[in-house]
Amino acid sequence: MDLEVDIVVIGGGMAGLVAGIRATEEGMKTVLLRKGQSATAYSSGAIDVIGYLPGGTMPLGSPVEGLQGIASMYPLHPYGLLGFTDAEPDTVSKTIVEKVRMAVSWLKATLLGSNIPLFGDIDSNLDAVTVLGTVKPTCMIQETMWPGSLMLDADGVALFAGVRGLPVFNPRMAAQVFLEHQISNRLLPRKAGHHVLDLAPFGNNYNISSIEIARYLDNEDNLSVLAKKLKKQVERIGATHIALPPVLGFNRARENQLALQDLTGAHVFELLSFPPSVPGLRLQRGLETAFVNGGGTLLVGHHAKMESLKSNIVKKVTAVGPRRNFKISTKAVVLATGKFIGGGITGTENGIRESVFDLMTVSESFRNATSTTPQKLTNTIALSHKGHPLFGSGLSVDPQFRPITGEEVHAAENLYAAGSVLAGYNYPAEKSGLGVAIVTGYMASRNAVDYVKGVSA
Amino acid sequence: MAKYDVVVIGGGSTGTAVARDCAMRGLKILLLERDDIASATTGACAGMISSGLKYMDEPNIVDMCSDEVVNFKRIARHVMEKNPIITPLLEMSDISSGGNFAEEYSKRAETRDVPPVLFLTPEDSLKIEPTLNPDLIASIYFEEYFISPFALCMLQALDAKQHGADIKTYCEVTDILTKKGSITGVQYFNRITDKMESAKTRAIVNAAGPWAHKIAALAGAKLELRLNKGAHVILDRRVVNVGVIAKAIEGRMIYLFPHENTVLLGTTALDTWEDPDTLVASQDEIEYLLKSMEWVVPSIRDARIIRTMEGVRPLIPTWKIPEGDVTRGYEVIDHEPEGVSGLISFAGGKLVMCRHMAEAATDLVCKNFGIEAECRTHIEPLPGNSDDVDILALAKEYGVSQHTVERMRARRGTEIVMILELTRDHPEWKTTICTCEPVIEAELRYAIRATFPQTLNDLRRRIRLGTGPCQGTFCTFKAATILAEELELSGADFQLEIVDFLAERWKGKRQSIRGEQIAQEELAQGIYACVGNLDQALERLDYDLKPWEEVL
């Protein structure tokens, strides 16, 4: 079967979906291929823009502050590239900030009417609390994850409430870590309690996953049981805020949050958690819905297959599916295949490779990495604020977000790349994952649309 | 000050065996281990306990090993398994130089309850192991026993404890006290209490493996060892169904052995002068092993490499011959003639011989003390080996999957009933914490309460936590909360526990990182750095750099 479109987006994580939604908004006939799961769905659902400067140890008060730092020190960082198109050097920083603001605000507006409204903006970072009780700076979170006044309230009392048989969250340790952190940094609140609820969703009392509870709570009838148990604990310790693992539901999370607040009298919020992550899945689904509602064609379980690039224009993409293959004729392509989790970048003992077009890859410091063994791009220390350069490797792009080849020219004039397939930023350390995906997806899409409009005119 | 008959230094296979034997003979024992039980060489070994392949030229050693297998089957069958092994021959010269292997092996086959060596046609070989190179001209088939090195050491230590021994982990011997040429005591740094402590003793058995020469030096005695590094590459379990032995690029024999839930590819052999704590497998070692195995298992590189693992063999000092020609026997050295009375050291030896080595050393101790006491370590079963375990019945009774119960049985034998009993009051402890292995919460709780772990790493050795393909990505934080609860750790120590465990896992993952394991690591970084923000915690938490991290 054959298809003819304006834009093919390869990859269905945050970067690809943003690119796809934007393209359909611009009237482009768009098809998006998603091979499998995305890092986006694994994410905690909090949207980081920039939490630390590369290698930094001071949490940034705001993404704006971080973007300004990147503008002056890291011109090849994906955010830095946003400043290249402007001639005036003193406006670079402002240009970058404004482009990021545009993309981030656009996403917030896009999800406003959905069941995952977002909270926050790039003028300040939020302190988000995780299931470990640790705190991390992030830019935007889903409304259900916002801790409200918890960290401003001198008389605040946090109740960390877990569910018996749900191993991802131990409320006692989380409360302890959180309180130790707040007190040693002279932050609020000064009191926290913990409790394990006997919820037994669907009659199960062990091996329970967050997903299972979220499904359980998607049924309105089940909420009152939870509310009653929580209310008792709220009264026991005088809690003003209730921290729950992220289980409030897939479809009814926001309603459930509001209802629980009503019934318990305390502010209720979800903690950041690990895969399988309900808020990450909510984000993935929310974006897919927006794309399809906007008229885009979503082909899940289809991967793009290409011969390596022979000409300067990509005209056809083959989509390989479980039952059938499509030959898709297109005017432009956005490559948003992610990094190692998404599968856009792979590493073997022979080097770091790009998996669809076999494009040149570079290390975090932009050295050719096509034949670098992955181990060479790692540090001896497992977990440190320096991260591993391996996770900053990927594609090098020009200021239009077109991948470049060794000769510093773009690989094809209508091929754009976005998201974590790009090199030059280390999201686990910087806390910039979804932010870069949004902004580069937005910009790559815009450039692709301009290109298509140009050739069609 | 506490007074002992014997202080055993080292908690590897040798030291735990010595502690058990001495304690069973009624001696008052203190075992000091600077880290955890089986944390050094023993933890890096393949656990094969009968091969003749490597020392067919030493028939008395083959006899000894064969007898030891029979002994282990009597005392520890619950932590053993028998694996078929194939040696594919691509050309006639692939037959190992010990051409009398088949004959020597078969001679002792019956006592060990294995068939004699068989020669297989290519068709039959491929039927047993389809991944073999189809160009093989024949293969040799035999069967070998394996024992879990961690379980063996732990059970020896627990049994010693039950016979009255004091077992202290995280206690590093820093000095040996002597008076007029006789041992009077030891001084050690207790890393748990953060204090120097000491104990009086009449004798010391130095079972410090590749550090034994340093211990001897503390007493002013001399001990020479030939230290030899060996590395393994650990592959995902699906690679082969049986063990494979092959000739490496320079003619040594290497192997691919099923090991617990994984497959071990090993080993290299390099003389070494480095601090064993700093060693990691090198790129050259990894490629040497892959290249050597590729001839007989061509798809080896498609397998998922989980990590590498390395140890240092404390060989008897024979020089100017290849490592493979150094005797696999052991020596028990009484330092009395050099003027240090009461100090006994080991050189050489193997895991398979540990009980035998202990018996020899304990005989010597008893002789020196003028005591007559009979060795019973080959007769009395180790804990958990008293009876058969009905997996199906237990799985049904407690509502835990058969696979989980079977894996638990392989670690604890009959003791699993005590673990499963915990789930009566706490059904939620049936929750799987480590899915790769798998391990349920009840087993974690039990191991913490009954087997004195201090860290997640210690739990890994006891219950194989975090040893599967995901290397702790999904279980580290869950297990850390349980450990923290049981040991009443502070929030800071809980976080440190996570970071320490990830550091140790990374040591082995890093050198061979490629393929799917990179995506796995991205997930781990996503969880612990990106979301957990623990990458920012190092300074705040007083993280101590690990020995292998300091080498840049």
Ligand SMILES: Cc1cc2nc3c(=O)[nH]c(=O)nc-3n(C[C@H](O)[C@H](O)[C@H](O)COP(=O)(O)OP(=O)(O)OC[C@H]3O[C@@H](n4cnc5c(N)ncnc54)[C@H](O)[C@@H]3O)c2cc1C
């Ligand atoms: C555990 C974890 C937690 C995280 N938490 C956060 C967080 O809290 N906040 C934050 O900001 N960031 C977080 N991140 C980072 C963030 O998830 C990623 O940086 C971001 O999702 C990358 O988006 P992407 O669209 O570039 O890639 P992905 O989301 O990985 O998407 C790539 C897509 O491409 C598809 N694909 C690949 N190859 C092909 C092909 N040939 N054909 C078709 N499709 C293909 C894949 O199936 C996938 O759908 C986290 C990451 C991890 C791993």
Ligand SMILES: Cc1cc2nc3c(=O)[nH]c(=O)nc-3n(C[C@H](O)[C@H](O)[C@H](O)COP(=O)(O)OP(=O)(O)OC[C@H]3O[C@@H](n4cnc5c(N)ncnc54)[C@H](O)[C@@H]3O)c2cc1C
């Ligand atoms: C790669 C490899 C594969 C092997 N495979 C096999 C096999 O398949 N079968 C087999 O039979 N053998 C095998 N061996 C050999 C076997 O592993 C060793 O011979 C045996 O484990 C040595 O045990 P040990 O107790 O003497 O030494 P170790 O296990 O090294 O124990 C010594 C202990 O002493 C402690 N220590 C050191 N200094 C101090 C101090 N100052 N204070 C307190 N404690 C101290 C150390 O922390 C250590 O735990 C293998 C070896 C290697 C390296």
